[in-house]
Amino acid sequence: MVRIAYATILALASAVMAIPSPLTPDPAGEKNVGNGAGGQFIGGACLSSADCASTCCATLNGAGICSGVGAQFQAGKQGCGFGDGGSAPAASAPAAAPAASGTAGTGNGSGSGSGGNINTSAPGSQNVGTGNGQQFITGQCLSDADCKSGCCALATGLCAAEAVANEGQGCGFVA
Template sequence: MVAFTNILLTIFLTSSSITPALARPSPLSPDPAGAKNVGNGAGGQFIGGACLSSADCASTCCATLNGAGICSGLGAQFQAGKTGCGFGDGGAAAPPAGSPPAAQPSSAPEARPDAGAGAGAGAGAIDASLPGSQNVGKGNGSQFITGQCLSDADCQSGCCAKPKGVCSAVAVQFDSGKQGCGFGAA
């Protein structure tokens, strides 16, 4: 009986010590799927993709991670080992982040009327000074996570979280005060 108990205890301890090792997420590294967006400065790289400067990223934030650039959400630039926006930007993230809104005055005014017409009650005006304001209200899935949105159709993730209208990953649509996807839905 003692031998049987020892065997069961050994199996339990061995399996419980292996399980946590398998459940650990792998270290953060750039997603190779966006290789075509690296270094072109077109702002088409998704969050998690590699970048050479903030101009590559739809979020306007190329964060430094282990000596390389990875596109990051503006609120997550110091998470998971990242050391902030500005990789490849000559030491400062402010000029590239400020440049896109200044270069897009024609697209921001187009988005502003859509906010008044298409947004439901409680929706705020679009802030044209924020990165990604040119993507608000287009409904073509071009807005990055943490960007402003008027509906789920604006977001690459397919989730415009309530109550403020911010693109969110579906998995965290109820985190940090968010009330789920579907902002702007009638």
């Protein structure tokens, strides 16, 4: 009886492992596909990097999917630049993180935006230091209050998913 149960469990586990789990674009953001307005969320379909809030339209199975720059080669993705005519500005390193200015605490989410260096040419720079929670993941931040995820990573000064930031030093960056 024990051998049958073990064999059954092994067979079920093998069947589950054999089922592919393909990453596919989330259809909820269809209104953001192809308009170049930078409103598409990570995981949504895209026709070029201009569609994505993260500025990275990664190639996946011959189609585009918005991705964080740091995740552009994960889960079968082949890097940023889908639909960009061979140029993939988002495939380079993420925008420079705000540097500490020596005036710790000035970017405390109050919306003042003082302290730190903001790369104003980077996508999402209008959301840095506002404290209104509108910055996308991988965008610059001066505090947790800037990020939709509620996490400005200590190690980078970029918005991150809390689980990802906790693999490093966690959230709570303050410029």
